[in-house]
Each structure stands twice: as C-alpha cells, then as structure tokens.
Amino acid sequence: MYARLIGTGSYLPGNPVTNDDLAARGIDTNDEWIVTRTGIRSRHLAAPGTTSSELGLIAAQRALEMSGVSAADLDLIIVATSTPDFIFPSTACLIQANLGNKGAAAFDVQAVCAGFTYALGIAEKFIRSGSHKRALVIGAEVFSRILDWNDRGTCVLFGDGAGAIVLEASDKPGVLATAMHADGSQNGILNVPGQICGGQVTGDPFLRMDGPSVFKFAVRVLADIAEEVCQIAGIQTTDVDWLIPHQANIRIIEATGKKLGVDRNKVIVTVDRHGNTSAASVPLALDEAVRDGRIQRGQKVLVEGVGGGFTWGAALLEF
Numbered sequence: 001m002y003a004r005l006i007g008t009g010s011y012l013p014g015n016p017v018t019n020d021d022l023a024a025r026g027i028d029t030n031d032e033w034i035v036t037r038t039g040i041r042s043r044h045l046a047a048p049g050t051t052s053s054e055l056g057l058i059a060a061q062r063a064l065e066m067s068g069v070s071a072a073d074l075d076l077i078i079v080a081t082s083t084p085d086f087i088f089p090s091t092a093c094l095i096q097a098n099l100g101n102k103g104a105a106a107f108d109v110q111a112v113c114a115g116f117t118y119a120l121g122i123a124e125k126f127i128r129s130g131s132h133k134r135a136l137v138i139g140a141e142v143f144s145r146i147l148d149w150n151d152r153g154t155c156v157l158f159g160d161g162a163g164a165i166v167l168e169a170s171d172k173p174g175v176l177a178t179a180m181h182a183d184g185s186q187n188g189i190l191n192v193p194g195q196i197c198g199g200q201v202t203g204d205p206f207l208r209m210d211g212p213s214v215f216k217f218a219v220r221v222l223a224d225i226a227e228e229v230c231q232i233a234g235i236q237t238t239d240v241d242w243l244i245p246h247q248a249n250i251r252i253i254e255a256t257g258k259k260l261g262v263d264r265n266k267v268i269v270t271v272d273r274h275g276n277t278s279a280a281s282v283p284l285a286l287d288e289a290v291r292d293g294r295i296q297r298g299q300k301v302l303v304e305g306v307g308g309g310f311t312w313g314a315a316l317l318e319f
C-alpha cells in the first residue's frame with residue numbers, strides 16, 4: 001500500500017509586492033541588496049484580517065478539484081502552520097468546517113518551514129498503516145503578521161500564501177520515502193520568542209534570526225536529508241527528475257542542488273516571486289510545477305524543507 005499524490009493546489013493573496021515597493025514604504029533597503037543576497041524580487045502579503053485558514057481553504061479547494069475527491073470523502077486533514085488563526089481550535093479544524101467535512105481527523109503540525117514535509121510524512125504513515133484512506137495536507141502561512149517591519153534583516157525575506165495536496169491509498173507507487181529530523185539545541189537561531197500569558201503578550205512576538213547560522217545549517221541538512229530519502233528508495237540524488245527545496249534563499253537552493261549534483265534546470269524555484277512562505281513554500285512550488293506541466297506522470301520529485309526548531313524533513317514522490 002502506497003500513499004499516492006492525486007491533486008495539488010495553491011493560493012497567493014493580493015498583488016506582488018516588489019522590493020522597490022518595500023523601500024517606498026519606508027524600509028531602509030533596496031532591490032539590489034535583496035536580489036543579490038536572496039534572489040527575492042517580490043512576495044505576496046495578505047490584507048489585514050486575512051488568516052492562514054482562509055488562504056489554506058482556497059489552496060485545499062483547488063487541490064480537491066484537481067484530485068476529483070469531494071471534501072466529504074477525506075478522513076484526514078493536516079495543516080502545517082506557524083501562524084495559526086488562533087491558539088485553538090487548530091487551523092485544520094477551521095478549514096475542515098469551511099470545507100464541509102465532518103468526522104475526519106484534523107490537526108495542525110508545528111515544524112515551521114519544514115512543516116509541510118513533516119505533515120506529508122505523517123499523512124503518508126497514516127495511509128500506509130491502513131487506518132486512513134484520503135488525506136488533505138496543507139501548508140498555510142501569514143508570516144507578515146510576525147515580522148518586525150523595523151528589522152530590515154528579516155522583514156524583506158518572507159511572504160504569505162498556502163499550498164495543498166491530496167493523498168490517497170493506492171497499490172501504485174506514490175510516496176517512495178520520507179524522513180524528518182530536529183535539533184532543538186538550535187532553537188535560538190530562528191524563533192519567535194513570545195507568548196500570551198494572562199491576557200498579555202510577554203517576551204518578543206516577532207521573528208528573530210541569526211541569518212548566517214541559519215544559512216550554513218540549512219545547506220548542510222538539506223543535502224543530508226535528500227541523500228537519506230534517496231538511499232531509502234534505492235536511487236541516487238542524480239536520478240531525481242525534480243528537486244523542490246524550501247524556498248528561502250536562492251543561494252541556499254543553488255548550494256543544495258550543487259552539493260547533490262542535481263542540474264540547475266531540474267530545481268524548481270519560486271523564491272524570486274514568493275519570498276519565503278515557510279510551510280507553504282514547498283506545496284506552492286509543487287503546485288506551480290504540476291500545473292505548468294513541468295512535472296509529468298512517472299517522474300520522481302524530491303521535496304524538502306528546513307526551519308526553526310531546528311527541523312528538517314523530506315519526501316521522495318513518484319508521480
């Protein structure tokens with residue numbers, strides 16, 4: 001029994017916001033710095049009041065439409081997000097209600113930018129165990145809500161959006177291998193170290209990052225985990241048809257591809273137009289490449305993420 005991917009969908013809110021637009025809003029930055037250091041040219045930012053569940057709902061509806069599965073037939077809904085609508089109920093339960101599904105197991109996964117790969121790995125294990133048959137896996141984020149717009153070292157890097165996939169039990173190959181890891185000792189290099197306590201925000205409720213440390217860590221673990229899932233599946237990284245790394249920085253993406261010996265034109269890149277959308281980045285890029293026809297039936301696609309925690313995860317998919 002395999003978990004097979006039968007549909008993808010995504011959603012980006014509003015119009016692209018360019019680097020020049022950010023500078024025009026008073027951020028002490030410029031297009032040349034952002035493009036040279038990160039490859040980001042624009043990102044989408046949700047309108048005030050728009051939530052992760054709203055973005056995730058549209059991505060989910062598009063994935064369900066492609067898969068031909070009705071919401072009522074889902075028995076598992078997992079949402080990867082670090083920017084949930086509420087402390088509780090989970091974003092997954094909110095999306096479930098708006099899809100009109102009753103009875104599916106629904107919960108959120110918190111593994112920041114590796115969240116989608118964690119959620120995919122969990123869903124795959126539920127399906128392979130035989131306990132569940134049709135899973136909706138969503139990555140949805142409004143990172144613009146946790147950015148310090150006075151910190152030019154972080155606020156220019158992120159964007160909002162959502163991506164989703166539908167997985168179904170099948171006897172044909174689908175998800176060939178998954179892996180997930182964490183190293184909590186690195187919790188200090190990327191975090192939002194705030195909380196709500198007694199009705200007040202305590203600590204620091206904005207995203208903080210030691211950029212160079214994150215950069216080095218990301219390249220190392222993205223290469224390691226890609227090797228790991230290929231080894232589980234018994235293939236070489238060079239056998240992969242498409243590599244979809246977490247879209248945080250073009251230099252991290254290129255360094256990872258180079259380390260793995262994967263040709264530059266087999267790497268899907270959206271960071272230039274989406275920025276870093278955290279848990280949404282991988283399913284957004286996957287949906288783009290499925291819909292524009294780059295990803296074809298029978299091909300092998302390696303998706304991987306890395307983020308705060310530190311967490312990292314990967315999955316090797318056969319289409």
Ligand code: UT7
Nearest residue numbers: 028029030033037113152153156211212214215248249307
């Ligand atoms: O999901 C994981 C999320 N995070 C990441 O993937 C980020 C990984 N790290 C990175 O991508 C890079 O470390 C950054 C893009 C964040 C930074 O690049 P860097 O080459 O490590 O630059 P830096 O932090 O060393 O900063 C260099 C300079 C500083 O100026 P001084 O002190 O050298 O005069 C910064 O103040 O660049 C300045 N700077 C900016 N200048 C214009 C920082 N942010 C900006 C900005 N615009 N937005």
